[in-house]
Amino acid sequence: MQQGKRKKIVVIGGGTGLATILRGLKTVNIEITAIVTVADDGGSSGILREEMNMPPPGDVRNVLVALADKEPLLQSLFQHRFRNGNGLAGHSLGNLLIAGMQEITGDFVTAVKALSRVLAVRGNVLPAANSSIRLVAEMADGSIVVGESNIPKVNKKIHKVMLEPADIEALPEAVQAIEEADMILVGPGSLYTSIIPNLLVQEIQQALRDSQAQKIYVSNVMTQPGETDGYTVRDHIQAIYEHIQFPLFQKAIVNNGEIPLNILKKYERKSAVPVRYHAGSLEDLEIEVIEDQLFLADDYLRHDAGKVTQIVLQCINGMD
Structure with missing residues (x-):
């Protein structure tokens, strides 16, 4: 990357995963904008x-x-x-x-x-907006759940999520950041309650559709109980595409590290399992897959901010 010419990176996500990634990205010479949901x-x-x-x-x-x-x-x-x-x-x-x-x-x-x-x-x-958004989910059985915090609690398969009001106005600065971005990272974060709500704001969705930036999906390492039970990497991306109705990503960063058995058992007690990537499963979506060990393990898993930052820098340097 040329000295003095900073690339503009927009990061869309939520929760502790997004915060961890940003701790790594802030250490390098890029201009960061984080767009955060207001559906909590x-x-x-x-x-x-x-x-x-x-x-x-x-x-x-x-x-x-x-x-x-x-x-x-x-x-x-x-x-x-x-x-x-x-x-x-x-x-x-x-x-x-x-x-x-x-x-x-x-x-x-x-x-x-x-x-x-x-x-x-x-x-x-x-x-994403300067006012609150209420999140509504239609479950696979047709039932409706209102409120971001209630959606995982019902422990049903989610069919789709919607915003109330549906025509919420995007924050103009968020739209402008997407329009000016060289790269857009989506994830990690709760798929239906942190990531997709941002993408459903109409002006943000249109800006993403029009953007010529390189768009990269950063996969979660583990599934989220009551939200993405059993989901693979493709399932996550497919859910995003079903909500926005257009292809978004050129690349996906996915975990291929083996999680220690003692950590796996802790997560299994909470009904969480690794988000698996099956080789070739994104070929028809024309998404280039970057595989690496994306986590650090202690008593729990967290994204390896340094590793993800290194991958992002390689993608940025590949743009020059």
Whole structure:
């Protein structure tokens, strides 16, 4: 990559997987924009969403901390979750700071930008929209489940998810970031509750369709109980394509590392299994597959941020 000419990378995802990837990407000379869903309605985020009439701050908070360039103590403080206090227990301090900053500035996006400066965030953190989205799922048996946090709980196969309101306006800066991107990474994250909701926002979907950027899917390592039980890499991509109705990816980054047996057993107790890639299964979709060991294993699995960053850099250098 040429010195001084930074590639613009947009990352769309959610949860701890996205945050882990961003911790790696922020260490290299690229311009990062993270687009985060505003469909969360559980826990501290859900309470603030209802009581403060604001987009849920949880996923945005995690991404802000992941991209922060401040000392670890400030990051830990931002992530601190209160254990005691009437009305305070369960809330994270970062969520409350975002809510407070929104009251001061009068706008969620302005609040996020202000806290980005406080944390010296390396990149831009943008919600997909400047207002809350409610996620609705139609299950395979025809039943309807309302609310992002409720969808995995019913433990049924998901047929499709929808947004309420369906015509929610995208944040213009998020659309612009996609239009200007050299590369767009989708994933990792919860397929139906973190990734697909972003792609269903109409202006974001149109920008992705029109974009000439290289588009890469970063696969989850494990399935998610109640959401992607038994899903392969192809199943994940097929679900995305069924929702947006056009082919999106030129490449997919997938795990081929063998997960230690003791870790597998822990996940199996929660009904989670590895997301398998079957050789040749993406050929008809014309997707180039990059296989590597994508995880680090301790008591649990997490994406190897350094490995994914290395692969992304190789893809960027291949663009020049």
